[in-house]
Amino acid sequence: MHDRAWWESLWSWEAFAVYLGWYFWCVVCAIALPGKEVDGAELRNGKRLKYTMNAFSTAILTLAMIGAWTFKFGPGALLYIPHHWAQLVSAAFAWSTFLATFVFFQSYMGEQMLALGGNTDNAFYNWFIGRGLNPRLGDFDIKSFNEMRPGLILWVVFDLAFVAWQYERIGRVTDSMVLTVAFHAWYVLDAEFNEAAILTTMDITTDGFGWMLSAGDLLWVPFTYGYTAFFLALHPKDLGVTGCAGVLAVQLVGYYIFRTSNNEKNEFRLGRNPKNLKSFQTERGTRLLTSGWWGLSQHPNYMGDWIMSWAWCLPCGFQSPLPYFYVIYFGILLFHRQTRDDEACALKYKKDWETYKKLVPYRIIPYVY
Numbered sequence: 001m002h003d004r005a006w007w008e009s010l011w012s013w014e015a016f017a018v019y020l021g022w023y024f025w026c027v028v029c030a031i032a033l034p035g036k037e038v039d040g041a042e043l044r045n046g047k048r049l050k051y052t053m054n055a056f057s058t059a060i061l062t063l064a065m066i067g068a069w070t071f072k073f074g075p076g077a078l079l080y081i082p083h084h085w086a087q088l089v090s091a092a093f094a095w096s097t098f099l100a101t102f103v104f105f106q107s108y109m110g111e112q113m114l115a116l117g118g119n120t121d122n123a124f125y126n127w128f129i130g131r132g133l134n135p136r137l138g139d140f141d142i143k144s145f146n147e148m149r150p151g152l153i154l155w156v157v158f159d160l161a162f163v164a165w166q167y168e169r170i171g172r173v174t175d176s177m178v179l180t181v182a183f184h185a186w187y188v189l190d191a192e193f194n195e196a197a198i199l200t201t202m203d204i205t206t207d208g209f210g211w212m213l214s215a216g217d218l219l220w221v222p223f224t225y226g227y228t229a230f231f232l233a234l235h236p237k238d239l240g241v242t243g244c245a246g247v248l249a250v251q252l253v254g255y256y257i258f259r260t261s262n263n264e265k266n267e268f269r270l271g272r273n274p275k276n277l278k279s280f281q282t283e284r285g286t287r288l289l290t291s292g293w294w295g296l297s298q299h300p301n302y303m304g305d306w307i308m309s310w311a312w313c314l315p316c317g318f319q320s321p322l323p324y325f326y327v328i329y330f331g332i333l334l335f336h337r338q339t340r341d342d343e344a345c346a347l348k349y350k351k352d353w354e355t356y357k358k359l360v361p362y363r364i365i366p367y368v369y
């Protein structure tokens with residue numbers, strides 16, 4: 001009897017069904033909603049895959065439906081999330097593991113391009129890191145779908161559930177909660193709106209889709225990135241006008257650097273240079289920016305992203321170090337990403353990369369690192 005209760009708190013078929021309902025809602029939106037069709041980056045075989053851009057409309061439709069439902073019936077449905085948290089974690093774990101296993105076996109069927117890093121003699125490693133580069137079912141691209149929709153949008157849905165939870169516990173919603181949730185939603189909607197930008201990231205162009213990415217997208221992102229909202233539901237905090245203004249200033253500075261630097265590079269990669277930024281020609285054929293944000297450091301966009309991560313945690317105050325987990329984790333992620341990109345660019349650009357690094361010596365934060 002005791003054992004049964006223990007297992008039931010960790011697993012329920014109902015929570016699994018709710019999770020699958022969410023996942024397949026995202027699948028239906030991806031298939032049914034209209035969206036611009038764009039070409040992906042050039043593959044090793046010189047071809048390009050087509051992608052339909054409708055992650056933003058999926059997010060807006062989902063949030064509008066949740067808003068309408070909550071307005072009419074109250075936040076009870078959202079409270080299902082914090083009240084069944086552990087069971088939902090198990091459900092996402094089970095589904096992401098199934099998905100990684102499915103694409104692993106699928107990578108042996110038909111003619112599929114494999115990820116260079118996921119085709120070793122060790123089958124377990126290949127399953128973990130991802131064997132297939134762009135697993136698809138017909139035209140449905142499994143990797144880009146999982147990167148942008150069922151995990152990322154769920155993060156915002158979870159945040160809304162934590163807002164409802166705080167309201168259930170104390171009868172109001174604090175300014176700190178409003179800020180942290182608004183910043184998360186801003187980040188996610190911005191990413192969805194600029195969905196095409198993901199097609200040139202290393203996740204899509206280089207990494208296979210294995211358990212690491214599947215669990216990263218479906219488990220890690222939604223269940224950990226909203227931790228500050230989870231924390232504030234349990235430990236409400238009022239910031240007041242000055243506190244809110246300070247946190248907002250940090251967010252705006254971070255966002256400005258993040259967005260303008262990403263736009264500078266994306267515009268440049270699309271063959272446009274409205275600001276007449278300096279660059280140098282590489283033997284590989286493309287040019288590397290050496291002025292503007294990209295003259296200050298090799299990844300100014302990472303710096304902006306990291307500054308924003310502070311604004312998400314500061315609303316929690318300083319009574320506990322736990323909310324700052326995200327700042328530390330994200331700093332490590334960006335540092336690791338920078339070293340991986342450095343290795344990849346050294347291979348791509350050969351001696352030109354050394355020349356570039358002499359022109360732009362700082363890696364992320366100018367004059368610091």
Ligand code: NDP
Pocket residue numbers: 200201202258262265268269286287288289290294298299301302305337341344345
């Ligand atoms: P970058 O946007 O920095 O892209 C690196 C690539 O850009 C290089 O491989 C190279 O590719 C090109 N590049 C590098 N230097 C130059 C230059 N000087 N001029 C022109 N092109 C250059 O990295 P990511 O793709 O990793 O990140 C994209 C965004 O996503 C970032 O803002 C990052 O912060 C964010 N991100 C967020 C995560 C999250 O969990 N929240 C996780 C990962 C990323 P090539 O030469 O082939 O074009």
